[in-house]
Amino acid sequence: MNGPERGPAGAEGFGERLRRAVQAHGPVVAGIDPHSSLLExxxxxxxxxxxxxxxxITLAAVRGTVAAIKPQSAFFERHGSAGVAVLEExxxxxxEAGMxxxxxxKRGDIGSTMGAYAQAxxxxxxxxxxxxxxVSPYLGAGSLDPAAALAAEHGKGLFLLALTSNPDGPQVQHARTASDTPVALEIARHAERIGNAGPGEWSSVGLVVGATVGRAYRELGLAGAAPSVPLLAPGFGAQGAGPAQLSEVFGENAGHVLVSLSRGLSVAGPDEATLRARAEALQADFR
Structure with missing residues (x-):
């Protein structure tokens, strides 16, 4: 199937909007993860x-400073309907701010259930x-087709979990399929295929690849298999990765990396001006 490279009536797809945002502001994506210790x-x-x-406060501080925001739904959902209402807001x-x-x-299911998650x-x-x-492709990459179809129709994007930053990830992600291909490589190939980006474009289907995976991204073949995809990379900041890991982990695809920072940014709060200065400094570090 064709992936989400164009939205309604040929409008610019998510991948190209993301590429322009990174060009304008730098690669940092602001994670908004209001867990209890940060609130305290x-x-x-x-x-x-x-x-x-x-x-x-966080949105006001990073507006016009970062490429995107990345709220973690779980930290809102734990407060029930009232927390979800805050996420909606x-x-x-x-x-409204153009961010x-x-x-x-991390949704992942089959058939009509995956379609309902996508509609949400x-x-x-x-x-x-x-x-x-x-989204999680671990029920089979094709299980995400309803989400990919809806994203294609409306110019939206997907990020498929491929090489995550948690220590147990390699047990599944490095395992080999019946065709002796690493699972993560199959996911990368699928993302590149359904993204269907044109020459020089960023795909609207990206991968989640942790900045703490060492040489796995290149040694397992993901770098060559999916050159057009944006790479959402957790693991920077509090988890130990820094600017050096952009080239060490991602090599020639470092320019496609979205540096996901949550605690590394939020530590500067709650003063809005101090938080904005921290965001600007992080952008300078990772450009």
Whole structure:
């Protein structure tokens, strides 16, 4: 199937909008992860109102400074419907501000269930609409077809988990398929194929590849298999990776890396001006 390279009536797809945002602002993506310890550090209550203030300050500080924001849905969902309402507000505010949103939800299912997850996040006008979402291909990469189709129709994006930064990831991601191909490589090939980007374009289907995976990204063949995809890279900052890992881990594809930073950025809060200065300094470090 064709991937989400173009939106309605030939409008620019997510991949190219993302590429322009990175060119304009740099590769840093601001993770918005209001877990309890961060709220406490900001002297905010661990309540929906605390989430709302955390989200408001962070969005105001990074607006016009980072390529995109990446809210982690779980930290909002843990507060039930009131927390999800805060996430809706954040996504709508970012959209109104002209900022790209990558919602970290890691959805993965089959058939109509996957289609429903996609409608919740990729359908224009949906309460939890985002520009892109993270998805899990570990029920088979083809299980994501309903999400890929909806993304293609509406100019949205997907990021497929490929080489994650958690220590147990290699047990599955480095394992070999019946055709003796690493699982992560099959996922990368699938992303490149359905992204269907034109020459010089960024695909609207990306991969999640941790900045702490060492040489695995290149040694398993992902670099050559998916040269057009954007790479959403957790593991920078608090998890130990720094600017040197851009080239050490990603090699010639370092220019496609989105540097995902949450705690490394939020530590500068809650003062909005200090947070903005931190975001600007991080962009300078990773450009």
């Amino acid at each position: 550090a900001w002297s905010l209550p661990d309540t929906p109102e605390g989430l709302r203030e955390f989200s408001r 954040l996504l709508a505010a970012a959209r 790209l949103t990558i919602l970290d939800v 996040h990729l359908l224009p006008g949906a309460p939890l609409e985002a520009d892109a979402i993270t």
